[in-house]
Amino acid sequence: MNAQSKREMTNLEPRPSSSQAGGLRPGDEYLRSLNDGRAVYMDGQLVKDVTRHPAFAASARSAARLFDTAADPSLRERMTFVSPSSGNPVLRAYQIPRTHADLKAKRLASETWSEGSFGMIGRTPDHVAGFFTGYAAVPEVFAAGGQQFADNVVGFYEHLRENHLWATYAIVPPQIDRSKPAHKQTDPTLYAGVVKERDDGIVISGAQQLATAGVLSDYLYLSCIHPLQPGDENYAIGVALPMNAPGMKLYPRRSFALQAANSFDYPLSSRFDETDCFVVFKDVFVPWEHVFIYRNTQVCRDQWWRTPSHAYGNLQAQARYATKLRFMMGLAKRMNEMTGNDAHPQVQVQMGEMAAQVQLVESMLEAQETRATIDAKGVVWPCAKSLYAIMALQSEMNPRMIDMIRELTGAAMISLPSSLQDLESPETAGDIERYMRSANSDARSRIALMRMAWDFIGTEFGNRSQQYEKFYGGASFLVKQNMYRSYDFARGTAMVDAALNLPPEL
Numbered sequence: 001m002n003a004q005s006k007r008e009m010t011n012l013e014p015r016p017s018s019s020q021a022g023g024l025r026p027g028d029e030y031l032r033s034l035n036d037g038r039a040v041y042m043d044g045q046l047v048k049d050v051t052r053h054p055a056f057a058a059s060a061r062s063a064a065r066l067f068d069t070a071a072d073p074s075l076r077e078r079m080t081f082v083s084p085s086s087g088n089p090v091l092r093a094y095q096i097p098r099t100h101a102d103l104k105a106k107r108l109a110s111e112t113w114s115e116g117s118f119g120m121i122g123r124t125p126d127h128v129a130g131f132f133t134g135y136a137a138v139p140e141v142f143a144a145g146g147q148q149f150a151d152n153v154v155g156f157y158e159h160l161r162e163n164h165l166w167a168t169y170a171i172v173p174p175q176i177d178r179s180k181p182a183h184k185q186t187d188p189t190l191y192a193g194v195v196k197e198r199d200d201g202i203v204i205s206g207a208q209q210l211a212t213a214g215v216l217s218d219y220l221y222l223s224c225i226h227p228l229q230p231g232d233e234n235y236a237i238g239v240a241l242p243m244n245a246p247g248m249k250l251y252p253r254r255s256f257a258l259q260a261a262n263s264f265d266y267p268l269s270s271r272f273d274e275t276d277c278f279v280v281f282k283d284v285f286v287p288w289e290h291v292f293i294y295r296n297t298q299v300c301r302d303q304w305w306r307t308p309s310h311a312y313g314n315l316q317a318q319a320r321y322a323t324k325l326r327f328m329m330g331l332a333k334r335m336n337e338m339t340g341n342d343a344h345p346q347v348q349v350q351m352g353e354m355a356a357q358v359q360l361v362e363s364m365l366e367a368q369e370t371r372a373t374i375d376a377k378g379v380v381w382p383c384a385k386s387l388y389a390i391m392a393l394q395s396e397m398n399p400r401m402i403d404m405i406r407e408l409t410g411a412a413m414i415s416l417p418s419s420l421q422d423l424e425s426p427e428t429a430g431d432i433e434r435y436m437r438s439a440n441s442d443a444r445s446r447i448a449l450m451r452m453a454w455d456f457i458g459t460e461f462g463n464r465s466q467q468y469e470k471f472y473g474g475a476s477f478l479v480k481q482n483m484y485r486s487y488d489f490a491r492g493t494a495m496v497d498a499a500l501n502l503p504p505e506l
């Protein structure tokens with residue numbers, strides 16, 4: 001067993017003790033909190049404890065490391081800021097930026113977290129934290145439905161912030177029949193919506209997709225980002241639910257961690273399978289203080305676009321994507337070095353094209369900060385044009401990058417032994433060591449790299465990851481509409497008009 005997998009087995013990573021954590025939530029405390037009776041179903045069975053189930057245990061440990069990183073005293077400045085209410089260090093993700101430097105600091109904290117999974121975990125706690133921070137920055141949007149809703153959303157944001165909590169979200173209706181609005185489905189309780197109002201709160205039934213990291217989170221935010229129509233008021237809600245809310249069931253997709261025989265052959269699937277959960281609600285009660293939007297299609301829409309929520313959440317998504325692209329370039333470079341193709345001019349041209357795309361993403365990330373604007377209340381809004389430009393291109397750029405890596409590697413990711421055991425069996429080890437090495441490395445190191453590349457590109461984990469890059473921010477036709485709304489067409493049309501009105505020269 002190599003040192004890496006030994007560490008996996010024994011969990012020997014240094015962790016901050018509770019006293020060093022400065023009141024932040026260390027990973028072991030987070031792990032204990034997951035065993036709270038949440039209803040997660042896998043293969044038709046209720047999962048008793050997600051931290052012990054093989055489908056989720058390793059990703060829960062990966063998530064726990066995020067909290068350890070945040071609680072690490074040497075990263076206090078990077079990962080936290082001082083709470084305006086308690087004076088304690090709290091997660092940087094919950095900071096409402098007041099300066100461009102604050103926004104950059106938020107991005108750097110997201111980068112540190114994303115580096116912990118090489119960009120593989122998309123919905124780290126800072127993603128939905130960005131949305132709630134955006135809501136708390138402009139609560140007037142929620143007050144349009146009644147001041148109590150603005151107070152509720154700010155109160156809940158503070159609860160998340162002060163307790164270092166992780167919320168995920170399910171904001172897309174199930175794909176049952178998209179040709180009809182929510183209220184015209186064959187059964188009005190198919191899409192998640194209000195079925196009853198009580199003095200002390202509301203009752204929700206129906207289903208919503210797709211709570212990535214739902215199994216690993218503390219809270220679910222249930223709302224709707226799809227356009228709603230008159231008559232859809234029951235579905236125009238924004239509510240927070242603890243993951244163990246009675247009546248709420250999580251149906252995670254097939255686990256890739258379960259298919260990973262070991263961390264050598266499946267280095268990414270075995271560690272970073274964040275799970276995507278379909279969520280079903282059966283008469284789930286929500287107390288009023290956790291209701292932020294109630295039967296209001298306008299507020300339901302405005303929460304995304306008239307607050308900086310979508311921009312803060314997706315700043316994290318882009319910081320994470322840039323990290324993943326850097327990792328992708330590192331993989332490609334190491335593979336070229338191993339096969340001895342690195343100096344080939346044509347290979348360098350391909351690598352140069354890929355590097356140009358990665359640099360584009362990194363520069364657009366910085367442009368969201370440097371071109372950010374400050375509103376009348378002093379809140380910094382990332383530059384929407386820079387954000388949506390890169391999100392709009394991502395769904396086409398990512399498959400092109402993946403295809404170029406496939407091209408660069410030929411059969412390198414396939415002409416490998418069936419598993420780690422071939423390297424260890426005396427009957428096969430000799431052949432493997434002799435023929436599967438490269439000029440500059442032994443067989444074990446070469447196979448480890450190629451297995452990682454295959455897990456990145458070709459396994460179910462790798463393919464889901466590509467689906468994620470296409471859809472995490474909505475289908476690309478929607479993202480392009482965001483870009484359309486953000487772009488300043490007037491500057492271009494003014495030039496065209498001026499050109500048409502030039503005085504005659506001839």
Ligand SMILES: Cc1cc2nc3c(=O)[nH]c(=O)nc-3n(C[C@H](O)[C@H](O)[C@H](O)COP(=O)(O)OP(=O)(O)OC[C@H]3O[C@@H](n4cnc5c(N)ncnc54)[C@H](O)[C@@H]3O)c2cc1C
Binds near residue numbers: 169210276468476
């Ligand atoms: C891996 C993964 C993780 C995700 N994580 C989350 C999460 O954490 N939380 C969450 O809420 N959601 C999440 N999502 C869901 C995501 O938000 C949706 O998949 C996304 O919004 C697209 O919606 P849809 O899947 O319903 O696709 P649809 O809206 O059904 O679109 C599918 C395709 O149909 C075509 N199409 C449909 N309507 C039109 C139209 N009007 N005009 C033109 N073409 C059209 C397009 O080709 C489009 O790409 C995740 C999705 C994936 C794949």
